Amino acid sequence: MSKIAFVFPGQGSQFVGMGKDLYENNQVAKNEFDKIFNNLNFDLKDAMFNGPEELLKKTKYTQPAIVAMSLVLEKLVREKGIVPDYVAGHSVGEYAAMGSSGFLPIDEAVKLTSFRGEVMNEIAEKVNGGMAAVLGMEASDIIEALKEVDGIVEAVNFNEPKQTVIAGEKLAIEKACEILKNKGAKRAMQLAVSGPFHSSLMKPAGEKLREEADKYNFKDAEIYLVANTTGDFINKVEEIKNEIYSQSFGPVKWVDTIKKLKENGVDRIYEIGPGKVLSGLIKKIDKEIKVISVNCIEDLNNL
Known part of the structure; x- marks a missing residue:
């Protein structure tokens, strides 16, 4: 039914x-x-x-x-x-x-x-954090790639199969976006939000x-x-x-x-x-x- x-x-x-x-x-x-x-x-x-x-x-x-x-x-x-x-x-x-x-x-x-x-x-x-959207990449590959980043950055919103949002410290987010683009993400862009929500x-x-x-x-x-x-x-x-x-x-x-x-x-x-x-x-x-x-x-x- x-x-x-x-x-x-x-x-x-x-x-x-x-x-x-x-x-x-x-x-x-x-x-x-x-x-x-x-x-x-x-x-x-x-x-x-x-x-x-x-x-x-x-x-x-x-x-x-x-x-x-x-x-x-x-x-x-x-x-x-x-x-x-x-x-x-x-x-x-x-x-x-x-x-x-x-x-x-x-x-x-x-x-x-x-x-x-x-x-x-x-x-x-109080925390200097942010978020970024990662498009065109499997969530499991994103999680794996984030292990290479120093500092706190985590996959937090699993929105659809090829769209995941990451959150964490600002510098770690910047570095992560760079790494993810090099590993094949179509886009990795920082979001206009006031904090690292869900991290x-x-x-x-x-x-x-x-x-x-x-x-x-x-x-x-x-x-x-x-x-x-x-x-x-x-x-x-x-x-x-x-x-x-x-x-x-x-x-x-x-x-x-x-x-x-x-x-x-x-x-x-x-x-x-x-x-x-x-x-x-x-x-x-x-x-x-x-x-x-x-x-x-x-x-x-x-x-």
Whole structure:
């Protein structure tokens, strides 16, 4: 029997005006957004709807903005009678997946995300790190090549078979890009990000997140979530708390995640939230899976 999965995008998919059409044209969306905005101690609404772009790009705003929009959209998709068998999210998108699976209520999931944004920003400012995207090379070859680099540099985001992101110390990243190009990578380019996310340099963020997570009312999930760091199903409180800790300095195994969903009968995936990045990645991982992107009121009306 065919199964459905919901997946949620990560950082980079934000844009000024995100969620505004939903807020202004749908009462359910407006109520959910207001609940989220009232639960935060900063003005996320203004940042999302009016920007400017520089403000929305700050991790403190970006991460909760993406998760807030994703979860409000998710609620509206469910109202159409579409319910997932499984959920997953890419990087910060995993926090939207937490809300979707039932680990946390929507406003709590966004609040925890805003803490994540702040703490990751804080740690990123203390370490001189960055990230780079490597295209046209197998992940296993990248991992092997990184062993030749002095300093900390790790393969962290396994986005699709020929696209992997590396993260670590700035000098180590530069050297790695040089080595990878010489070994046949089509491109190895540094990304405009504020820190070495998902690398071991971010471990202090994991410690703070683990502490913070204990203040929230988690409950066992109703729907299995495929964890970023393992590519395995989780549904217990203890498992999601471990994932919150590990994911801040552990990998995003997106290729394994999609394979896991496929193995378990998923043939239709809804990408819910801003942008269409995941739709593109999924098509490169498995052409047979049908991907439906839901990122505005029009998409909802077309379901």
